[in-house]
Amino acid sequence: MLLLIKRCGMHNTTELRDSLADLAESVVPTEGYEARILQRAGRRRGRRRVAAGAAAAVCVAVLLTMFRAVGLGPTPQLAAPPPDGPFLGWSAVGNVDADLVREATSVWGRTNSAGPHTDVRALVATRHPRLRSTVVVLQGYDKQGDARLAFFTGDAGAADALRLRVDRPAPDPVSTRVLSLVSPRLSGASGEVGDDSAGTYAIALAMPGVTAVRVSSTAVDDEMTQDPDGPTGRLVVKRFPIAATAQTTTIAGFIKQKRPFASMTKVFEVPGEGGVDGDARAVPAEVVGRNGQQMIVAFAKDQGVRRGQLAVVAAGLVGRVTAVDPVRGEATVELVTSTGFAGPAYTAISNVAGSVRGTGGKLVMEGVAADGEVYQTNRVLMPDPSQQDDQVGAVTIGRASADKAEGATTVELTPTADLTNLTSLSIMTPPTAVSVG
Template sequence: MHDTTELRAGLADLAEPVTPTEGYEGQIMRRVGRLRRRRRITAGAAAAVCLAVLVTMFRVAGFGSTPQLAASPPDGPFLGWSPVGDLDVGLVREATSVWDRVNSAGPHTAVRALVATHDPGLGSAVVVLEGYDKHGDARLAFFTGGPGGAEALRMRVDRPAPDPVKTQVISLVSPRLTGTTGGASNDSGGSYAIAVAMPGVTAVRVSSTAVDSEMIQNPDEPTSRLVVTEFPTAAATAQTTTIAGFIKPKRPFASLTKVFEVPGEGGVDGDARGVSAEVISRTDQQMMVAYPKDQGVRPGQLAVVASGLVGRVTAVDAARGQATVELITSSGFTGQVHTDISNVPGFVRGTGGKLVMENIPAGGEVSETNRVMMPDPSQHSNQVGAVTIGRVSADKAAGATTVELTPTADLTHLTRLSIMTPSPG
């Protein structure tokens, strides 16, 4: 055996060439630190990606705070929506027959129903159909019935089918949805609204600035995406009505989430028509608007937005498709008005910056926040389609004949409005 002392000396000689140089340990530690930092960054990025995927999944599934509404695939040029309510085959057949009989573009083909149900509010039935006319154009039609049942169904409007990709709700607002075609309703209310939302919507709200009233469906009802409602005034029109859709989150006790809010639609026979116009310039007293040519815009017609009256057309350049609108607060604006519901008469006058109601009868009670309405000269009466011009700022004092009004329309930030023109018929 070799001497242990010699063996140790030999091993020491062999180990000497691999002895770390000065600072080697520091280099190793720095490298380890860099690797750890990279691993932390990679792990953080992976966690962020996982979190984003989970958030997206929750949103699509409707569990998050802002659930998304998945669009239904279009059925060619038509809305690919499932029907709402009792799909009464007899009503669909009768409505199709009426559609063919009263419309020269019939017979209609590939007819499918979005609504075909009995509703006591409108007498007996509400039907909404899609189909091709004889020219191959995709159309949408609303029908309502009277007390006589399905035989009394009347077509209220026939319009081009809406965009099947972008449309979230279809609606019809009019004071002419009961009784004879083109005639204003004679019942205690007068105006009705029909609104049908896309599948996935669990509640629909209909509100009008013509009256302090709104209707929202119970989200737990099987027909909650259909609203048929009556307004307690004939003044409600499409231009002053708003339709909103909501989703009921799946989380317990969570509130409804609004997924859209759009203007109402109208245009049955006899209704005044709103011509869309864009504001191109303005002053404190008036604004200039541009509108599509040949739309029947004339001086004296009212300019409105959903919240109320903006002003009155005073001049028209038909060749250029432009009109001058005098604002309701301008010093030259005057007109006959009445309070909503209580129907207290008076006149309004702009003061150059404010709005006052004058010539109120001595016994007329006018209270703070009362709506004051101006008749629409494009309608057939002072009540039908009247537009809110303002709210009373304070209670009328005893013996006074004047109150100040607060305009309901925002006259400063408008970019678009509607000019009310008479029905083409």
């Protein structure tokens, strides 16, 4: 480019001819000599301006063409690799440990009655420092010939022996851009919750072409999330509070642009996936009606939806199921701000206990110890009755609207879920024993 610009600034043949003419001019002054010289100089200056303008136009056109080639046009699209039959045609992440693949394949066949598995191919087979354990992701056919996908992680209490965490149908190899698994049951024996308050792990594996993955959860404040947009690569394992679930986790993929002054462009953002043995099961539902402080939602029939179960979105708690019509596949959800809503709650991190109730338009936490400290924006959680523990999968119901006054036992909360514009939500139901089958 520099060479091109220099060339654009060189004298042209017209200027050279004019210079030679000057040298050939008689050195003997004649009548009208000065006038002729001035006229000739004017003509030369005019030709130079025209030539310089044309050269500059050429240079600008070339530079603009080069910048367009570099990437100042439309944002590049992420192209999915061709499917490998019914499987994802993705290359494996990093160096695949063949011994881990053999061990995981053996565990897959022993743990699941659908084994042994054939035509097994690995997407991940490595030891990950964040989980302090092994992570293996396999694709393969079961003995019925169905394409399956399986996640394995190590058991910290059994010398890091591999455990099958989830066995799913193979995802759509054309539309899938990321695989994920979010659960507090990924570090110990199958179905057991980790013994750490920050024991929920999110594993995310993005398709080739993605250069960075961000995994975030509304179970923890943004300022506590480390390097959310850092170039972490296609495989990410992230640790969250034990309250985090797939329903409160979001995964985004980015690509680095090949153009000046650009960094990362987001190419997808999707919810996390769960389903480990022992996890509560989320039933998707669509909002089909509203009635004062309640909403009516529709869901697929025979999903185990019952009264008392919580309705949630990624931002937090929407309400509680108060009635179910199994024939129509509909449920009535009482909003957290309604006068009929009440339940136990506690603050995140500081664990100040109390209860919450709706007032018809607002939300109040009461029964707080007089010396209990609750500050503005503190997160307040409600236990999920579908979980086996009050801490695991607890849902954010709101944040303190102001600091609790000294000696006071109540504090007003602001709901974290948008209760006005909801179109869909999830109903949390008790776990089933089919997540790895």
